[in-house]
Amino acid sequence: MTEISQNQLAKWYEDYEAELMLYAKQWHSEPQAEDIVQDAFIRLLKQRKSPDNVRAWLFRVVRNRAISKVRSLKQQQKADQKIQESEAVWFESSSSDLIDAGMAQNILQKLAANLREIVMLRIWGQMSLKEIAEITGKSIPWIHKEYKRALELIKKELEHSSCTKKKT
Amino acid sequence: MYEEENMTPSEKALESALGQLKPITNILNRDQLMFKAGRMSAGSKGPWQILSGALTIFLFCSILLRTGSNEINIVPTNKEQNPIQVVHAQYQPAETDSYDSMAYPKLREKFLKEGWDALEFHKTSGNSESFKNQRELLNSMLSS
Numbered sequence: 001m002t003e004i005s006q007n008q009l010a011k012w013y014e015d016y017e018a019e020l021m022l023y024a025k026q027w028h029s030e031p032q033a034e035d036i037v038q039d040a041f042i043r044l045l046k047q048r049k050s051p052d053n054v055r056a057w058l059f060r061v062v063r064n065r066a067i068s069k070v071r072s073l074k075q076q077q078k079a080d081q082k083i084q085e086s087e088a089v090w091f092e093s094s095s096s097d098l099i100d101a102g103m104a105q106n107i108l109q110k111l112a113a114n115l116r117e118i119v120m121l122r123i124w125g126q127m128s129l130k131e132i133a134e135i136t137g138k139s140i141p142w143i144h145k146e147y148k149r150a151l152e153l154i155k156k157e158l159e160h161s162s163c164t165k166k167k168t
Numbered sequence: 169m170y171e172e173e174n175m176t177p178s179e180k181a182l183e184s185a186l187g188q189l190k191p192i193t194n195i196l197n198r199d200q201l202m203f204k205a206g207r208m209s210a211g212s213k214g215p216w217q218i219l220s221g222a223l224t225i226f227l228f229c230s231i232l233l234r235t236g237s238n239e240i241n242i243v244p245t246n247k248e249q250n251p252i253q254v255v256h257a258q259y260q261p262a263e264t265d266s267y268d269s270m271a272y273p274k275l276r277e278k279f280l281k282e283g284w285d286a287l288e289f290h291k292t293s294g295n296s297e298s299f300k301n302q303r304e305l306l307n308s309m310l311s312s
Contacts, residue, residue, distance in 0.1 A: 006205050013198050018191035034194070038201050045205050091189040098185040123186050144174065151179050154186070 004050050013041055016055055019124045020062050022090055026108075026116050027066040030088035036065045059125055060135045063117075099158065107157040115150035122147055283307070 017037060024033035040061040044054070051057035090108070091101035108116055114136075121132045129147070133140045175183070278286040284303045 006202065006209070009205055010198065010202060013201055017197065018193040021194070022191040034197055038197065038204065041201055042204060042208060045208065089192055092192055094190070097188055099189065101189055104186065104189055119186075123183060124189075124191055148174075148179065151182055155178070155182055158182075 004045055004047060006045070008050070009041060009045050012044070012054055012058070016058055019120075019126075020058055022124055023059060023117075023120050024062050024066050025088055025090060026113065026120065027070050032069065033066075033088075036062055036069065039065060053131070055125070056127065056131050056135060059121060059127070063135060103158070103161055107154055107161070110157070111150060111153060115146055115153065118143060118147045119150045119154070 020037045020040065021030075021033055024036045027033075028036065040058050043061055044050075044058065089101075090105045093101040108119065111119070117136065118132060121127045121135065122129070125132075127135070129140050129143050132138075132147075133143050136143065138146075275286070284306070
């Protein structure tokens with residue numbers, strides 16, 4: 001545990017900003033997600049000593065902030081609607097991608113919030129099931145089960161989308 | 169462990185396919201964050217700053233209280249000036265040998281009998297030669 005410098009903060013921001021933004025976008029629109037992520041980094045700088053697992057700490061802070069903001073609004077449905085309506089792009093599109101970025105975003109947005117969160121933490125947050133369990137406050141077996149369920153749903157959606165694309 | 173062992177090959181393939189998608193990064197946000205971080209670190213008040221601020225306030229208050237207690241009260245006074253008191257010092261002459269206490273006739277008689285020796289103060293006085301000359305002169309005058 002050492003004191004956090006601004007250079008260290010900049011390094012962490014470069015490493016984790018995109019993943020954290022993606023994570024926060026599941027609850028909020030892009031500007032709000034930016035505020036939440038930046039606030040998490042500022043909070044990190046305020047810490048006298050850096051946490052043992054900075055990445056997990058940042059994800060946990062972003063999660064808490066995002067959820068408390070949603071609760072404070074008390075308009076979960078409206079917030080979800082905002083996410084659906086927002087034109088924020090989640091992924092950079094590249095020709096080398098096996099899955100279309102826009103399609104993946106649509107599928108993820110349709111997923112239930114708890115499933116989407118686990119998928120994001122696991123794939124783009126690169127976290128172990130144990131870390132995800134610590135962040136979400138759930139058990140590892142439950143996380144594992146829900147993660148598998150989410151992958152199954154995504155797979156089905158991708159197959160369905162590709163079928164409809166071929167038909168058209 | 170749940171990490172790798174319980175995942176099917178199709179699930180692993182889907183994981184890797186999704187993992188290829190890169191979340192969008194925003195460079196402008198980084199600059200904004202660093203600006204915020206710099207401002208925060210510059211504006212943060214350490215305990216020494218709070219202490220110095222408190223001491224400054226204490227010093228200021230103490231100066232104010234001190235100047236307040238030493239206010240000069242201007243009280244109107246009588247326009248009449250105090251009269252000048254002229255003190256006349258009494259003249260006291262220095263103590264001198266005088267013969268006032270002696271009766272003149274007695275002194276005359278004594279002088280005529282004994283001569284200059286009758287006047288004791290002449291014996292003790294310092295300038296003896298001049299007195300001797302004066303005595304001789306006086307004796308010659310008297311004898312004549």
